[in-house]
Amino acid sequence: MTAALTKAQDQFIAVWGQMAGAWGISRTMAEVHALLFIVGEPMCTDEVMERLQISRGNASMSLRALLDWGIIERSHKRGDRKEYFSAEQDVWALFRAIVRERIAREVDPLLASLYEIRDMTPADRTRRGEAAEADRERIEAHNKRIDEMLEFFRVLEKLGHRFVSPSGRGLQLAAMLLGRLPEGAGEAR
Amino acid sequence: MTAALTKAQDQFIAVWGQMAGAWGISRTMAEVHALLFIVGEPMCTDEVMERLQISRGNASMSLRALLDWGIIERSHKRGDRKEYFSAEQDVWALFRAIVRERIAREVDPLLASLYEIRDMTPADRTRRGEAAEADRERIEAHNKRIDEMLEFFRVLEKLGHRFVSPSGRGLQLAAMLLGRLPEGAGEAR
DNA sequence: GGATGATTTCAAACTATTCTGAAACGACCG
DNA sequence: CGGTCGTTTCAGAATAGTTTGAAATCATCC
Numbered sequence: 001m002t003a004a005l006t007k008a009q010d011q012f013i014a015v016w017g018q019m020a021g022a023w024g025i026s027r028t029m030a031e032v033h034a035l036l037f038i039v040g041e042p043m044c045t046d047e048v049m050e051r052l053q054i055s056r057g058n059a060s061m062s063l064r065a066l067l068d069w070g071i072i073e074r075s076h077k078r079g080d081r082k083e084y085f086s087a088e089q090d091v092w093a094l095f096r097a098i099v100r101e102r103i104a105r106e107v108d109p110l111l112a113s114l115y116e117i118r119d120m121t122p123a124d125r126t127r128r129g130e131a132a133e134a135d136r137e138r139i140e141a142h143n144k145r146i147d148e149m150l151e152f153f154r155v156l157e158k159l160g161h162r163f164v165s166p167s168g169r170g171l172q173l174a175a176m177l178l179g180r181l182p183e184g185a186g187e188a189r
Numbered sequence: 190m191t192a193a194l195t196k197a198q199d200q201f202i203a204v205w206g207q208m209a210g211a212w213g214i215s216r217t218m219a220e221v222h223a224l225l226f227i228v229g230e231p232m233c234t235d236e237v238m239e240r241l242q243i244s245r246g247n248a249s250m251s252l253r254a255l256l257d258w259g260i261i262e263r264s265h266k267r268g269d270r271k272e273y274f275s276a277e278q279d280v281w282a283l284f285r286a287i288v289r290e291r292i293a294r295e296v297d298p299l300l301a302s303l304y305e306i307r308d309m310t311p312a313d314r315t316r317r318g319e320a321a322e323a324d325r326e327r328i329e330a331h332n333k334r335i336d337e338m339l340e341f342f343r344v345l346e347k348l349g350h351r352f353v354s355p356s357g358r359g360l361q362l363a364a365m366l367l368g369r370l371p372e373g374a375g376e377a378r
Numbered sequence: 379g380g381a382t383g384a385t386t387t388c389a390a391a392c393t394a395t396t397c398t399g400a401a402a403c404g405a406c407c408g
Numbered sequence: 409c410g411g412t413c414g415t416t417t418c419a420g421a422a423t424a425g426t427t428t429g430a431a432a433t434c435a436t437c438c
Contacts, residue, residue, distance in 0.1 A: 002324050005331060008309040012335070015302040021213055022295050026396065040330055045415080055398045060416060081406070081414065089334070091341045106211050113204040120197040135191050141229055142194060145278070146201070152280045215426065234385075244428045249386060270384065270436070379438105386433070393426070403416070408409105 012038045013052070023098055024106075025065070028054060032062045033071060033087060037094075042075050042084035070097045100164040107157050114150045118143065201227045202241070212287055213295075214254070217243060221251040222260060222276060226283075231264050231273035259286045289353045296346050303339045307332065 016034030020027045031052055036043060043051075049059045063085055066072040071094055075084045088094045121139050124132070205223030209216045220241055225232060232240075238248045252274055255261040260283055264273045277283045310328050313321070 002328065004310050005324075005328055008306050008331065008335075011302070011306050011309065015299065015306070019295065019299060022291070024210055028396075038331065038334060040334060056415085057399065057417075058397050061397090064416080081412095083415080091337045095341065102211075106208065110204065110208060113200070117197050117200050117204070120200065121191075121193050135194075139191065139194055142197065142227065145227060145229060146197075148280045152284065217426075245385085246387075246429065247427050250427090253386080270382095272384080382435100382437080384433105384435080387431085388429100391426100391428075393424100395422105395424070397422070398420090399418100401417090403414105405412100405414080407412080 009035075009038050024102065025069075026062070028052070028058055029062045029065050032059065033066055036066075036072055036085055036087035037089070040087075040089065042077070042086040044082040044084050046082075048085075069101050096164050099160050103157060103160045103164070107153060107160065111150070111153050111157065114146060114153065118146045118150065198224075198227050213291065214258075215251070217241070217247055218251045218254050221248065222255055225255075225261055225274055225276035226278070229276075229278065231266070231275040233271040233273050235271075237274075258290050285353050288349050292346060292349045292353070296342055296349065300339070300342050300346065303335060303342065307335050307339065 013031050013034040016037075017027045017031040020030035023030065032048055035048060035051060045056065045059050045063065048054075048063070049056055052059075054062075063072065066085075066087075067074065072085050072087045075086060076082075077084060088097065121143055123136060123139055123143070125136075127135075202220050202223040205226075206216045206220040209219035212219065221237055224237060224240060234245065234248050234252065237243075237252070238245055241248075243251075252261065255274075255276075256263065261274050261276045264275055265271075266273060277286065310332055312325060312328055312332070314325075316324075
């Protein structure tokens with residue numbers, strides 16, 4: 001193992017750790033993932049502990065969480081009782097897994113809550129008078145805001161599902177498409 | 190103000206606060222934004238403090254941070270020295286601002302770091318022997334991983350910029366497009 | 379310029395999250 | 409089975425992040 005390679009790996013692990021917040025996972029979890037990804041071959045718990053200088057408990061929990069996210073997998077070596085872990089090496093597959101999880105953990109519950117909130121303020125068409133009129137306007141404005149938010153997240157969810165979908169090439173395709181579109185395309189409206 | 194409306198607003202604020210982690214901001218900051226968004230008209234610091242039961246310092250810092258993110262703006266009322274704040278009401282514009290900031294704060298620095306890391310491991314073509322050969326292979330595999338990561342984030346950045354771009358309709362357009370594409374499209378490859 | 383009122387700052391208090399390490403558990407072997 | 413090796417759990421410790429509140433600063437008015 002060359003020194004330069006080790007240094008580059010450490011750097012990568014540090015950088016990936018910084019990004020932890022962005023994917024909504026803890027720093028260590030991100031570092032463990034970074035390590036498995038950049039090393040590219042299966043490692044056991046002890047090797048991970050050793051390299052990242054973390055406790056056994058922490059390593060175990062982080063590995064477990066990464067398994068739950070579906071971005072690392074278990075494997076075994078013949079004649080060795082230890083479990084080995086390795087990271088998904090296809091970057092697009094990795095991010096598909098992340099998107100899948102984040103939709104399930106964040107977007108879906110948010111959508112459910114927004115629908116509930118929308119149902120809390122039905123437009124009351126029976127009351128009369130100026131005060132009632134003012135209330136009604138406020139409620140309608142409120143409902144419009146909630147509806148627009150709902151619409152946005154519905155689109156986001158749809159987009160996400162497509163990206164994640166079996167064929168799994170949706171957004172990859174879209175990205176390529178967009179990448180080639182001239183800057184002003186779609187302007188006409 | 191009807192009771193149902195107030196309850197719906199509070200619920201929205203709570204839900205939005207939960208999402209704070211997802212956008213990479215603090216809970217209170219998200220709540221302040223939610224309040225301004227859902228109320229839909231300018232509020233002053235004291236009104237925000239009162240409604241969310243937070244301290245003056247906290248309100249001030251959160252409002253400032255939201256200004257930095259470009260998702261709320263200052264305004265004034267005639268004959269009133271206080272500053273008032275109001276949230277962007279266009280949901281797509283809101284998320285464009287969020288994407289713009291997150292690219293600048295997260296993706297751009299990450300790309301810079303990845304380029305640096307890439308340069309740490311030039312393939313050494315001078316050394317001879319079996320050991321040198323093994324090192325070279327390892328380094329090449331490593332470089333391939335970094336390159337793929339780089340490529341992914343370059344695409345992501347490009348996509349983000351398009352979404353954020355002046356016309357600002359890029360991803361909105363893409364989403365509509367994708368929304369209409371039949372499930373299996375793009376399969377051939 | 380001084381008084382008034384609004385805003386910002388920041389050290390200390392508080393809260394939430396993450397990590398550790400040792401004990402409990404589980405699986406495999408002979 | 410009992411022993412050994414490996415994994416998981418979880419209460420408490422450590423750390424990181426957030427909030428407060430009061431003092432400092434800034435802006436405006438008279």
